[in-house]
Amino acid sequence: MTGVNEIRSAFLDYFEKNDHTIVESGPLVPRNDPTLMFANAGMNQFKNVFTGLEKRDYQRAATAQKVVRAGGKHNDLDNVGYTARHHTFFEMLGNFSFGDYFKDRAIELAWNLITKEYGLPKDKLLVTVYSEDQQAFDLWKKIAGLPEDKIIKIPTSDNFWTMGDTGPCGPCSEIFFDHGEHIWGGPPGSPEEDGDRFIEIWNLVFMQYEQTADGRHDLPRPSIDTGMGIERIAAVLQGVHDNYDIDLFRALIAASENATGVEAEGAASNSHRVIADHLRSTSFLIADGVLPSNEGRGYVLRRIMRRGMRHAHLLGAREPLMWKLVPALIREMGRAYPELVRAEALITETLRLEETRFRKTLERGLGLLDSATTDLGEGGELDGETAFKLYDTYGFPLDLTQDALRARGITVDTDAFDAAMERQKAEARAAWSGSGEAAEETVWFALKDKLGATEFLGYETEKAEGVVTGLVADGAETQEISAGQSGFAILNQTPFYGESGGQVGDAGLMTASGVRVRVTDVQKKADGLFVHAVTVEEGKLTVGLALELAVDHSRRGAIRSNHSATHLVHEALREVLGTHVAQKGSLVSPERLRFDFSHPKPMSDQELAVVEGYANEIVLQNAPVETRLMAVDDAIESGAMALFGEKYGEEVRVVTMGTALHGDKAGKAYSVELCGGTHVSRTGDIGLVTLVSESAVAAGVRRIEALTGAEARAYLDEQDKRVRELAALLKVGAGDVTARVAQLVEDRRRLEKELADAKKKLAMGGGGSGEAGNAVKDVGAFKLMARVVEGINPKDLKGLADDAKAQLGSGVVVLINVADDGKAAIVTGVTKDLTDKVSAVDLVKLGSEALGGRGGGGRPDMAQAGGPEGAKADAAIAAIEAYLSGL
Numbered sequence: 001m002t003g004v005n006e007i008r009s010a011f012l013d014y015f016e017k018n019d020h021t022i023v024e025s026g027p028l029v030p031r032n033d034p035t036l037m038f039a040n041a042g043m044n045q046f047k048n049v050f051t052g053l054e055k056r057d058y059q060r061a062a063t064a065q066k067v068v069r070a071g072g073k074h075n076d077l078d079n080v081g082y083t084a085r086h087h088t089f090f091e092m093l094g095n096f097s098f099g100d101y102f103k104d105r106a107i108e109l110a111w112n113l114i115t116k117e118y119g120l121p122k123d124k125l126l127v128t129v130y131s132e133d134q135q136a137f138d139l140w141k142k143i144a145g146l147p148e149d150k151i152i153k154i155p156t157s158d159n160f161w162t163m164g165d166t167g168p169c170g171p172c173s174e175i176f177f178d179h180g181e182h183i184w185g186g187p188p189g190s191p192e193e194d195g196d197r198f199i200e201i202w203n204l205v206f207m208q209y210e211q212t213a214d215g216r217h218d219l220p221r222p223s224i225d226t227g228m229g230i231e232r233i234a235a236v237l238q239g240v241h242d243n244y245d246i247d248l249f250r251a252l253i254a255a256s257e258n259a260t261g262v263e264a265e266g267a268a269s270n271s272h273r274v275i276a277d278h279l280r281s282t283s284f285l286i287a288d289g290v291l292p293s294n295e296g297r298g299y300v301l302r303r304i305m306r307r308g309m310r311h312a313h314l315l316g317a318r319e320p321l322m323w324k325l326v327p328a329l330i331r332e333m334g335r336a337y338p339e340l341v342r343a344e345a346l347i348t349e350t351l352r353l354e355e356t357r358f359r360k361t362l363e364r365g366l367g368l369l370d371s372a373t374t375d376l377g378e379g380g381e382l383d384g385e386t387a388f389k390l391y392d393t394y395g396f397p398l399d400l401t402q403d404a405l406r407a408r409g410i411t412v413d414t415d416a417f418d419a420a421m422e423r424q425k426a427e428a429r430a431a432w433s434g435s436g437e438a439a440e441e442t443v444w445f446a447l448k449d450k451l452g453a454t455e456f457l458g459y460e461t462e463k464a465e466g467v468v469t470g471l472v473a474d475g476a477e478t479q480e481i482s483a484g485q486s487g488f489a490i491l492n493q494t495p496f497y498g499e500s501g502g503q504v505g506d507a508g509l510m511t512a513s514g515v516r517v518r519v520t521d522v523q524k525k526a527d528g529l530f531v532h533a534v535t536v537e538e539g540k541l542t543v544g545l546a547l548e549l550a551v552d553h554s555r556r557g558a559i560r561s562n563h564s565a566t567h568l569v570h571e572a573l574r575e576v577l578g579t580h581v582a583q584k585g586s587l588v589s590p591e592r593l594r595f596d597f598s599h600p601k602p603m604s605d606q607e608l609a610v611v612e613g614y615a616n617e618i619v620l621q622n623a624p625v626e627t628r629l630m631a632v633d634d635a636i637e638s639g640a641m642a643l644f645g646e647k648y649g650e651e652v653r654v655v656t657m658g659t660a661l662h663g664d665k666a667g668k669a670y671s672v673e674l675c676g677g678t679h680v681s682r683t684g685d686i687g688l689v690t691l692v693s694e695s696a697v698a699a700g701v702r703r704i705e706a707l708t709g710a711e712a713r714a715y716l717d718e719q720d721k722r723v724r725e726l727a728a729l730l731k732v733g734a735g736d737v738t739a740r741v742a743q744l745v746e747d748r749r750r751l752e753k754e755l756a757d758a759k760k761k762l763a764m765g766g767g768g769s770g771e772a773g774n775a776v777k778d779v780g781a782f783k784l785m786a787r788v789v790e791g792i793n794p795k796d797l798k799g800l801a802d803d804a805k806a807q808l809g810s811g812v813v814v815l816i817n818v819a820d821d822g823k824a825a826i827v828t829g830v831t832k833d834l835t836d837k838v839s840a841v842d843l844v845k846l847g848s849e850a851l852g853g854r855g856g857g858g859r860p861d862m863a864q865a866g867g868p869e870g871a872k873a874d875a876a877i878a879a880i881e882a883y884l885s886g887l
């Protein structure tokens with residue numbers, strides 16, 4: 001039982017036997033504490049349980065926690081590689097009591113584990129206690145039987161543990177292992193304590209207080225937090241003095257030796273250690289969602305990576321190296337931390353990409369560094385301007401430059417470096433303030449300059465804590481926004497997505513005790529500032545306040561689904577219509593997705609059905625949605641779809657989903673797109689894609705709208721309901737509705753025609769031909785046929801008049817139709833032989849006037865008009881008769 005994996009299992013098994021719940025490591029990016037850059041202790045994830053804010057269904061827990069100490073309050077980066085026990089990443093084994101057992105049981109559990117389970121000899125162990133903690137002193141004597149000279153009282157903060165400036169804290173007691181007289185050093189508290197002989201292996205914190213900004217308060221119940229670095233206990237159990245000699249590190253260093261062909265001896269040994277350590281921190285950080293960038297956590301990651309990469313270069317590696325070591329790491333740690341296995345591709349590609357890019361400037365940067373320091377000897381100082389140039393032009397983080405000069409005893413003028421950095425910022429400030437941005441935009445640039453970019457946590461989590469770093473109301477910065485007021489909030493980190501790439505901003509809630517703030521939208525401003533549009537519903541929002549941030553989960557879920565479906569529809573359109581289909585715009589909202597694309601003509605129903613079918617095939621694959629970080633050029637070269645003219649950073653996220661089933665791409669990745677949006681984890685989460693419309697937006701640009709998931713179901717339910725209602729109405733099965741409706745439409749057309757014919761016949765006196773004669777009389781020199789009809793389509797009147805003229809052979813026709821609303825239409829006709837005697841136009845005028853109208857128009861043989869007073873139809877005919885008889 002000496003390998004790291006066995007030691008970890010033995011620890012967890014032991015505490016499980018002692019009624020502890022084994023809890024998974026919390027993520028390296030803490031969700032519940034905005035003051036922490038990275039998890040720095042096992043107790044982080046339980047912070048709110050200690051303070052009583054949060055309840056769990058257990059009161060005892062044990063963990064193996066991932067810890068990164070680089071950047072933030074605890075930073076060991078500079079020493080890593082040169083000492084026996086510094087790491088940027090390590091594992092902390094810990095047991096916890098939340099108001100359950102306290103000092104006595106904690107001491108007993110610890111002592112039994114190390115002396116019985118791990119079998120360490122008692123005479124090699126000694127402990128420290130906080131000088132004011134006599135109780136702990138007595139307990140060690142009683143429980144462990146340690147002589148008084150092996151229980152050392154320490155009056156300093158070394159034996160009072162605090163997580164950071166605030167948080168749970170308390171006196172602590174540390175267990176030390178004596179590596180033996182052959183190593184120089186004295187016991188803790190002695191002048192030689194910094195030597196390497198006595199090594200702390202376990203820290204038991206008696207959590208009693210909570211440190212807040214306004215003082216120290218008692219915790220609701222005294223608790224226990226312990227922490228044992230697995231690398232140290234492994235060294236002790238494996239009989240080595242140096243953490244880098246334990247099995248885990250020997251395996252990683254062997255892999256590094258193999259890959260470089262350089263043995264771990266002398267200075268090369270430092271480089272191998274750096275690489276082994278940095279491989280662990282970078283891989284675990286990437287697995288927990290941190291990606292290299294130029295700010296915040298991403299920059300800490302980049303610094304660690306580049307520091308490792310310079311050491312690979314020092315070992316003579318001419319090709320990217322660190323990515324090749326990932327399998328070795330996964331062999332050693334993948335079983336205990338399956339997230340490494342899941343993220344293997346992302347880790348490998350991110351490392352390779354970063355190293356490939358950094359190599360482009362590394363050599364030239366080192367050349368500059370050499371020439372700038374040739375005249376410097378031990379104790380010399382590199383000027384800040386050169387260090388800044390290395391940073392700005394060659395991508396050398398400051399600590400990499402310092403590390404490169406360390407062996408020669410040369411330091412860097414960091415004040416001058418900072419001054420050069422400040423000067424560059426001032427220049428950028430001058431550039432934007434002179435750029436004529438609208439006043440409200442200037443506010444954001446100023447805030448960005450002051451606060452830096454917001455860290456976005458929303459790819460990994462929808463809940464996190466954040467601290468308010470800036471507030472804006474009425475276009476100006478402010479210190480507070482009170483209840484009932486609206487404004488904008490900026491936080492150091494946020495899980496809320498800021499609108500971009502067509503995806504709308506998130507909405508949700510921010511809360512603190514007595515404070516409730518609604519987030520209605522989030523926009524990205526000034527290149528990286530996430531601006532939350534907020535309304536304070538309760539309490540007061542102030543700068544410096546720490547808040548629980550919760551994205552509206554179901555809304556975001558619907559957005560994810562619509563965003564992933566947009567990618568599928570995009571690819572399906574290219575498959576069905578051709579590769580000329582290019583995205584022209586998109587909108588991804590919780591309700592629906594809208595996708596505009598280039599295509600010269602409307603899509604047929606058949607094409608739409610196939611597109612919908614293809615997209616749903618990938619949904620049914622339930623394929624994982626994978627996100628990788630790539631260099632833009634590589635991404636585009638690999639066939640990822642990008643938006644022409646869109647501005648991308650140097651590195652881009654590439655989202656891949658599904659396996660193509662048809663055509664040339666069959667068997668390959670289906671959709672591969674550059675995209676910064678949030679997506680479902682598997683395509684099955686989309687549920688269903690339904691296209692609801694296809695229309696034109698502009699010449700050559702079509703628009704598709706579609707629904708997914710619950711919205712798609714609701715839409716289809718509604719359609720289904722309609723069909724069933726119709727079926728009931730038509731008294732047929734749902735499957736026969738179409739045939740039945742087609743038949744009804746046909747019947748109706750036939751009936752309408754029959755009805756119109758019948759009406760015409762009726763209008764003309766009903767019955768067969770010749771009966772029109774009924775209405776014919778001689779008026780003056782003319783045969784006149786005049787009728788008042790009802791229910792005739794006005795546009796049929798002329799046809800009827802023509803028929804009547806044909807029947808008369810020679811004569812005058814007057815037809816007046818009175819519609820339901822009482823208005824009249826009048827048509828007059830004169831057979832050709834009579835048009836030189838009487839004009840249809842004159843007749844229609846007379847008739848129309850009698851109907852209250854204003855004349856009409858036409859030709860001498862046929863004219864028409866209208867009038868509002870249909871009741872006067874007979875008077876109109878009488879007027880015409882009177883006129884005709886006078887001719």
Ligand code: SER
Pocket residue numbers: 040041042043094161203204205225226227228
């Ligand atoms: N929190 C303490 C530490 O980090 C014990 O786990 O040392």
